Amino acid sequence: EDKLTIAAASDLRFALTDIVAQFKQQHTAATVELVFGASGKLSSQIQHGAPFDIYFSADIRYANTLADAGFTATVPAVHALGRLVLWSNTAGISALTLSDLTQKRFKRIAIAQPEHAPYGLRAKQALIKAGLWQQLQAKIVYGENIAQTAQMVKSGAADIGIIALSLALSPALHDKPYTLIDETLHSPLEQGYVVTLHGAANPLSKQFIAYLQSTNARNIMLRYGFTEPQRNHEERYVP
Amino acid sequence: MITLQLQLVRQHFDLNINTTLPTTGITAIVGRSGCGKTSLLRAIAGLEPNCQGLIQFNNQSWLTGTVALPVEKRRIGMVFQQAFLLPHLSTEQNLLYGFNRTRKQQRTLTPELIIAMLDLKPLLGLKQHQLSGGQRQRLALGRALLTSPQLLLLDEPFAGLDQQSKAEILPFLHRISQQTKIPMLLVSHQLDDIVQLADHIVLLQQGQLVTQGPLQQQLSLQAFSAFGAMSVLHCHTATSNDDTLLTLQLGKQQLMLPYQYFNGACRLRVQAKDVAISLEPLVNSSVNNQLQATVCGFTSASHPAESIVQLQVEGQPLQALVTNRSTERLRLKADMTVYVQIKAVAIY
Amino acid sequence: MITLQLQLVRQHFDLNINTTLPTTGITAIVGRSGCGKTSLLRAIAGLEPNCQGLIQFNNQSWLTGTVALPVEKRRIGMVFQQAFLLPHLSTEQNLLYGFNRTRKQQRTLTPELIIAMLDLKPLLGLKQHQLSGGQRQRLALGRALLTSPQLLLLDEPFAGLDQQSKAEILPFLHRISQQTKIPMLLVSHQLDDIVQLADHIVLLQQGQLVTQGPLQQQLSLQAFSAFGAMSVLHCHTATSNDDTLLTLQLGKQQLMLPYQYFNGACRLRVQAKDVAISLEPLVNSSVNNQLQATVCGFTSASHPAESIVQLQVEGQPLQALVTNRSTERLRLKADMTVYVQIKAVAIY
Amino acid sequence: MYLSPADYQAIWLTLKLCSLTTVLLLIVATPLAWWLARTSSKSRIVIQAIVALPLVLPPTVLGFYLLLLLGPNGAIGSTLELMGFSHLAFSFSGIVVASVCYSLPFAVQPLMQSFQDMGPLPNELAASLGAGSLDRFFSITLPLCRGGFIVAATLSFAHTLGEFGVILMLGGSIPGETRVLSILIYDHTEAMNYAAAHTLSIGMLVAAFVVLSIVYSAQRRFAQVVA
Amino acid sequence: MYLSPADYQAIWLTLKLCSLTTVLLLIVATPLAWWLARTSSKSRIVIQAIVALPLVLPPTVLGFYLLLLLGPNGAIGSTLELMGFSHLAFSFSGIVVASVCYSLPFAVQPLMQSFQDMGPLPNELAASLGAGSLDRFFSITLPLCRGGFIVAATLSFAHTLGEFGVILMLGGSIPGETRVLSILIYDHTEAMNYAAAHTLSIGMLVAAFVVLSIVYSAQRRFAQVVA
Numbered sequence A: 001e002d003k004l005t006i007a008a009a010s011d012l013r014f015a016l017t018d019i020v021a022q023f024k025q026q027h028t029a030a031t032v033e034l035v036f037g038a039s040g041k042l043s044s045q046i047q048h049g050a051p052f053d054i055y056f057s058a059d060i061r062y063a064n065t066l067a068d069a070g071f072t073a074t075v076p077a078v079h080a081l082g083r084l085v086l087w088s089n090t091a092g093i094s095a096l097t098l099s100d101l102t103q104k105r106f107k108r109i110a111i112a113q114p115e116h117a118p119y120g121l122r123a124k125q126a127l128i129k130a131g132l133w134q135q136l137q138a139k140i141v142y143g144e145n146i147a148q149t150a151q152m153v154k155s156g157a158a159d160i161g162i163i164a165l166s167l168a169l170s171p172a173l174h175d176k177p178y179t180l181i182d183e184t185l186h187s188p189l190e191q192g193y194v195v196t197l198h199g200a201a202n203p204l205s206k207q208f209i210a211y212l213q214s215t216n217a218r219n220i221m222l223r224y225g226f227t228e229p230q231r232n233h234e235e236r237y238v239p
Numbered sequence B, C: 001m002i003t004l005q006l007q008l009v010r011q012h013f014d015l016n017i018n019t020t021l022p023t024t025g026i027t028a029i030v031g032r033s034g035c036g037k038t039s040l041l042r043a044i045a046g047l048e049p050n051c052q053g054l055i056q057f058n059n060q061s062w063l064t065g066t067v068a069l070p071v072e073k074r075r076i077g078m079v080f081q082q083a084f085l086l087p088h089l090s091t092e093q094n095l096l097y098g099f100n101r102t103r104k105q106q107r108t109l110t111p112e113l114i115i116a117m118l119d120l121k122p123l124l125g126l127k128q129h130q131l132s133g134g135q136r137q138r139l140a141l142g143r144a145l146l147t148s149p150q151l152l153l154l155d156e157p158f159a160g161l162d163q164q165s166k167a168e169i170l171p172f173l174h175r176i177s178q179q180t181k182i183p184m185l186l187v188s189h190q191l192d193d194i195v196q197l198a199d200h201i202v203l204l205q206q207g208q209l210v211t212q213g214p215l216q217q218q219l220s221l222q223a224f225s226a227f228g229a230m231s232v233l234h235c236h237t238a239t240s241n242d243d244t245l246l247t248l249q250l251g252k253q254q255l256m257l258p259y260q261y262f263n264g265a266c267r268l269r270v271q272a273k274d275v276a277i278s279l280e281p282l283v284n285s286s287v288n289n290q291l292q293a294t295v296c297g298f299t300s301a302s303h304p305a306e307s308i309v310q311l312q313v314e315g316q317p318l319q320a321l322v323t324n325r326s327t328e329r330l331r332l333k334a335d336m337t338v339y340v341q342i343k344a345v346a347i348y
Numbered sequence D, E: 001m002y003l004s005p006a007d008y009q010a011i012w013l014t015l016k017l018c019s020l021t022t023v024l025l026l027i028v029a030t031p032l033a034w035w036l037a038r039t040s041s042k043s044r045i046v047i048q049a050i051v052a053l054p055l056v057l058p059p060t061v062l063g064f065y066l067l068l069l070l071g072p073n074g075a076i077g078s079t080l081e082l083m084g085f086s087h088l089a090f091s092f093s094g095i096v097v098a099s100v101c102y103s104l105p106f107a108v109q110p111l112m113q114s115f116q117d118m119g120p121l122p123n124e125l126a127a128s129l130g131a132g133s134l135d136r137f138f139s140i141t142l143p144l145c146r147g148g149f150i151v152a153a154t155l156s157f158a159h160t161l162g163e164f165g166v167i168l169m170l171g172g173s174i175p176g177e178t179r180v181l182s183i184l185i186y187d188h189t190e191a192m193n194y195a196a197a198h199t200l201s202i203g204m205l206v207a208a209f210v211v212l213s214i215v216y217s218a219q220r221r222f223a224q225v226v227a
């Protein structure tokens, strides 16, 4: 059966959807199913036998852990870097900094769950680094993954949130401005992918990963604010 | 006085009662199965929300049009057709449920009295599932009485009772009625019980009232012949020198009965079939009680070979069921003076 | 023959029955409320899982030790104490529930017959909530009969019936019993009904059997005096030239009764209180029926001023309730020949 | 086994949420169930269907609409803000409201069933014995329908305890405020923090089993009294 | 309003899951409820508590343990793999098993209640009229407890429809296999695809309302026949 199931971190929700759409124009017989979620959750599901062919993590370390535990067919590869932004549906925030989060008007600040969403962990790191974490604790609400976090802010239930740039640039959110958060406040958001043992035998896995290197795909990634990784890597395919 | 102008409309049944019932003594409600006896009692109790019309109990208005006094304000006691005990309460709690909800100054009956009279003591320790049908019925009766109600509604309270239990309860109910003056409406299929207890009788048929009135008069009506013709004689005890037999004074005549415990006014129920007529007083017969009577007339009996001879004894009506053969043989005619032998009576 | 060796142990009650009951005619089970009548019927039906012992119905083993034949295999018909209709079925479906589950070759009674005889036609169109207590009881009786059971268990089937309904059903049950030969166990508090129907009687007291035997003999026992002394006389119809009166042959003597519809063997229930004794035949009295009898002895009655005179009429026992006063006045003694006036009888 | 302060906080919060919700639900559901059991009005069906809706709607739908409704832009949230209160999204009050909506049918259904099963007779009898309507409720309906109330209360409590989707969407996982046990355990498992997940899960399992055993043996003792 | 093929797929999947679960549940729950209603054995309380456990456990706990149990390393999952089948985590069969466990008390409770309420009399009567035990089940118990069965079936169906947490953990949101409506709606809200979320939610709301109205008016008509 020509079917590929991809599990991907929520920050890729829009970028990967666009890439898959392009991919399918070339592989018209193929069915590509996309399952999005927090990186941690998806990796835990793979460990419990989830039938995913390729796993995209917002943090390469989840993929590495999977590889170390022997659930993968390839060596995890970094394909892009993600960025954190401040975003609000209500406040004009183009000139905001993290320290402005202490303002009274921000009653609820949404971040992703640091325990299993890389964007959440990075947001927490940034706030700690900025010396705001203790102070803001009472205001912070947690999304299950970064997309839900974005949705909390979009719906207005949270006044402001720390979300992925890739989501802020998505059709649903791009009409409101965002403020980039200093990369140095947190460890890098290395977007990594790996073919799972389950996907090893699926020829579409290889084809999709190959397609990921195409300019077409790279452009889509760039459009959603991802940047090229500093260090190039070699793909080591272990069948 | 209970004034009733009731309409209760159901799918296949209309209850339509326009009458006034006495609030003294016991009023029996009789009629065939399905004629609306239970419905009438429920309407009076206030348990039929669709009932319209007027219910006036003495000077209290219980129903005017569709405005009804709530059941719990009517201060009635009710024994439902199928003795129903509150399943979550102990036997004793069931008994006292209403008593505990009756204001102290309104309590005229005490638990001690009721327990003694209905022989409830042995039941109080039992669990409900250990009670037989008759035992439940006794308990339900006691419970209703303990509210010291201003009106007692009894829907076949003796249906599940054996003769012996019944024989113990009936006189008690009679005494309750006389001592407390609580008026009672009693539904029963047993004319025996009714004649023993009731002062007044109401006959229903298909939701309509056929006839109602004092028991003594009503009994000679054709309408009641289905129950077996009978008469009720009022008399009172007379002094006697025989302490095993009771001597009763009926006008100027006397009767002797094997009862000891009566004193004062009492009533005798005499079934027409228990009355024999002779032209002269009998001697050498075991029949003790012979009364002089006057023949008033003849009415037909349920069987064509028999007729009912209407008699007067000391001004009171008495019926005798005799075969036409005997009537002819004795040449009975109106205004004849005859002797009646009363073989069996019930005394209440 | 039903052989019973039953033990049923409950918290406050033990049923312990060791006896053999006939499987012909109707066997009445009597006893005070709570004595275990319903429990006995349920045990025989197989509805008391804790019942131990032996139940042998003719050549079928229904219970041996704790191994019990399932209820539905016993082919019994049961009318429960509180007429219970299956609420999800229509009146008609209720009636036919058991009939539809009876094999064709085992059906001896048809719905048409039962509907006609129990007057069920007008009920079949009604909804259950429109049925009164008595109507339900009739339906439950019909339903049990329609299984053409090999044993009919009736737990106070007449409890909710008015006299008229009862008067219609009783002879029908009697006829069913005679025509189908279905043996019946009948629990009833009304000795009237029992005397009319039963051939055999069982008296229970606190879970124990007190006495059992053919009705005619049992009735003279002291144990039954609580119900009011009575006798049953077996006779048969004789030809007569009066078509309104029924002439009955009792041995060599005759009785005349205002009934028309009987033919062949029949039984007369004579209450002891309805029997008068005279030393000579009476003339000029409305009493038609006088029989020559022999005094056999005297037993005490429930009232100290009275006693029961045990008589023999044409070899059959007859009881008369007379006051001691009369006994003395007439100087009644054993072996005396007397004349008994029977004022009232019931004929079945 | 070791529980972190965050775990204790979540346990306490969960118990608070469940108890409060159960109490509120019984107060709301009793008159509603009584009306539904006794009325012959045509509107009964509609009301009954509305009450039962949360039963059939996935928690995500409910959570989604509650988020829109209780948030600062929603009808209820904005009204509250106008009145000087804060909106209900991401707050304890918010998940109480959500829980009451979510578990309403679990309180109404068993109560209604038991009111119907009781039939009119016990109340008619009690009225004839002089008990007014409030007295009847406490002396007849409450004890006779005790089984129904126990079931309604356990189901409400349990269904709130087991609530996850609605709180996930509406709660925001705020420690001490909305991070109830079900959310915390989810977070632990997704973080592959299995030790903590096990500890809490087994703790809940044992506690649940003990509570249920108590409830059922109590119910049983009650049943024996009634039978 | 426009539904995508993925939406249709999820609707179909959800109906399949709910129907299958309901049927399985009634089959499993009926004898269990009957036993629980009739037995006087002491073990009743334990069994009843175990049956009720899913009621009190958050779906995340249940999902967690089912994942451990049904997955490739779990007792059940590995046994299945040994037998040549595949394990049950992240598969339709897996979420059926999960749903049956999850909704079991919702089927058992109302059935048990209605069996108890019916009392022994109807079956005793039917037996005396010659009906064997199977006949009695279909001619007496089933129609008399029809209310209980309707409630059990609706609750089972509905509770499965509203299942989210367990499937979220055990299902993995695989289209056509485990991505049921509740998961899909959640997914839509995350994708901020509010139009699709609204369409599906309102669709479910309306469908739910219609189904419930039908059920309740049927139940009502039934109740009128019985009363």
Ligand SMILES: Nc1ncnc2c1ncn2[C@@H]1O[C@H](COP(=O)(O)OP(=O)(O)OP(=O)(O)O)[C@@H](O)[C@H]1O
Pocket (backbone or CB within 6 Å): B129, B130, B131, B132, B133, B134, B135, B160, B162, C010, C011, C012, C013, C031, C032, C033, C034, C035, C036, C037, C038, C039, C040, C081
């Ligand atoms: N289900 C039961 N469990 C325990 N004890 C019971 C049960 N049913 C009846 N009893 C007890 O068993 C005894 C016999 O009851 P049973 O119903 O057989 O009496 P009965 O003779 O039919 O009385 P009644 O004439 O009032 O119907 C009673 O003392 C009663 O307390």
Ligand SMILES: Nc1ncnc2c1ncn2[C@@H]1O[C@H](COP(=O)(O)OP(=O)(O)OP(=O)(O)O)[C@@H](O)[C@H]1O
Pocket (backbone or CB within 6 Å): B010, B011, B012, B013, B031, B032, B033, B034, B035, B036, B037, B038, B039, B040, B081, C129, C130, C131, C132, C133, C134, C135, C160, C162
């Ligand atoms: N709840 C009810 N709804 C509709 N009709 C009813 C209801 N209860 C009784 N009926 C009908 O009303 C009529 C009168 O019933 P009711 O119970 O008053 O009779 P009854 O005289 O008490 O009979 P019984 O002597 O059998 O108890 C009957 O024809 C019955 O079909």
Ligand code: MOO
Pocket (backbone or CB within 6 Å): A009, A010, A011, A012, A037, A038, A039, A040, A057, A058, A112, A116, A117, A118, A119, A120, A144, A145, A146, A147
């Ligand atoms: O793995 Mo995420 O994209 O931080 O939810």
Ligand SMILES: [Mg+2]
Pocket (backbone or CB within 6 Å): B037, B038, B039, B081, B155, C132, C133
């Ligand atoms: Mg009645």
Ligand SMILES: [Mg+2]
Pocket (backbone or CB within 6 Å): B132, B133, C037, C038, C039, C081, C155
């Ligand atoms: Mg009995």
